[in-house]
Amino acid sequence: MSNIVEVVNLTRSFGDFKAVDTISFTVKRGEIFGFLGANGAGKTTTIRMLCGLLLPSSGQANIMGYNLYTDYEKIKATIGYMSQKFSLYNDLTVRENIEFYGGVYGLTRKQIKEKTKELLESLNLEKQANTLTAALPLGWKQRLALSTSLLHNPEIIFLDEPTSGIDPVSRRNFWLIIYKLAEQGKTVFVTTHYMNEAEYCNTVSIMKDGKIIALDSPARLKSTYKADKMQDVFMRAIV
């Protein structure tokens, strides 16, 4: 089974408005899947459906072979999710946030302790362990959020605009973690508005008004749209 996500004709309407309009795609295990689109294209809505937060209006989806409608509890145990809003508690310390999410994901006290140590080391946050999360720079916050959403060792992780609003150096560091995850065989499903980030993906999907209008590897998209950069591909695709 090389497809970790299979989506067929997925649709979600809000009243008469179709936020996601019969989209179909597959995500291969271990790839970095870039999910692009202008504001309001339907990216977040799609991710929320795949994470079981939102019921689709129609269509089918499988994640790791689990049906979205029926095996939803099993799906949750195998996915990680970082929402578009900041997903940690600002009024908890770094350590408390890690402990909380670890506990909620069913890690033992010992595992939580080990994970916390490991995580603080790898993020270089040992000194800030007991400061309030609110006090961290945004770039660090986002890396921390990513790390906590990986505490339960998910197979696939959905990242909704994880790098929006953070500086180029932090963005680069963030993407280094994404690469590392892909190397470890994890699947990364990521939305972004930065086209240079899209270059790093294995597959890119471009959404417009709820529909997928382009879906391929960056190299092939560039040749199709006769462009040098993903930036131009994007501009040509969505007009």
Next chain:
Amino acid sequence: MQRIKYLVQKEFRQIFREKANLGIIFLMPFVQLLILGFAITTDIKNIKLIIVDKDRTSLSQQVVESFYSSDIFHFQGLASSEKEAILQMDRGRSQTILVIPYNFKRSLETNNQANVQLILDGVDGNSAGIAAGYASQILNTLQQKWIVSKLAKTGNTKIPVHQIILEPRMLYNSSLEGKRNIVPGIVAMLVTMITLFLTAINVVKEKERGTLEQLMVTPLKGYEIIIGKMIPFAILGFALLNVGILAAGVFFGIWISGHLLTLYLLSIIYMGTTLGLGILISTLANNQQQAMLMAWFFSIFSLLLSGFFVPIENMPDVIQLITYLNPLRYYLEVVRGIFLKGSGLFDLWPELLAMTTFGVLIISLASVRFQKRLK
């Protein structure tokens, strides 16, 4: 179970982190209890009174003295005429004026009957009514004293005497009973408001910040989130109940006469309703303002229809029927019963039954609405 433990721990950390929170949670109720408790009772105690004594006889003097020595009226002095007294009332120096007419004594002695006039400031109709009631009570007592002494003078105790005893219909028989009803009522109200507001606002806050979405993708089940949210606020509500019990005793001398454990048990059952309602509100509201508004709406209605301000027997029949749908009605009964009458579980089983039913219903409804999948 373990997951719920982490949720509760997190909740407490957040509550204790914000020191202002704790102040609001524990100090405000304290202050409210004091202000409300004293305000409601002092109002009825110190009704400003001016007397116009036109008769100036020994009997009229006795009338003046009995008003002067009353706790309920705050005697401001004598006025020479009604006109002057009314002027004082307009200036706010008096809420009531008692006018003893000329010939008061003579009329009493010859006709066995005399009239006095009571002028009330009707702006505060409630106080005015109470003042009128107290005034007639004082005059009544005086009248009885006169009759008894008159009988003693004639030496003939066998003469059948028909005393006219006036029974003014009053909200409160004496100032003491008003306080005794109000203070336990405030305790019940505080438990209601704190648990309801804190739960609703807490969950909506997580919704606003997006952390609720994050919680929903964890393996936490819907009911686990609900339980994890209810436990901390149940504990806070319980702590607050004890603060209230203590304050009622220390400041008002009203200690519970029934069993503390009965009050604990029934309070916890009642909190099921308010906490569940808080969760329910959070599923309906999109932001904190909406949640506040809904919680206010519920609080006001349940207070008005609980018998806190107006005894339920005095309400119109239709309204009386509606009060049966009000959970606070039963809890108020419980708190007052245990506080004042020493009621036990045996007396309070209908309330127990009603509150349990409400709790189960509302928590179920909240759970259904609080689905794991956002709408």
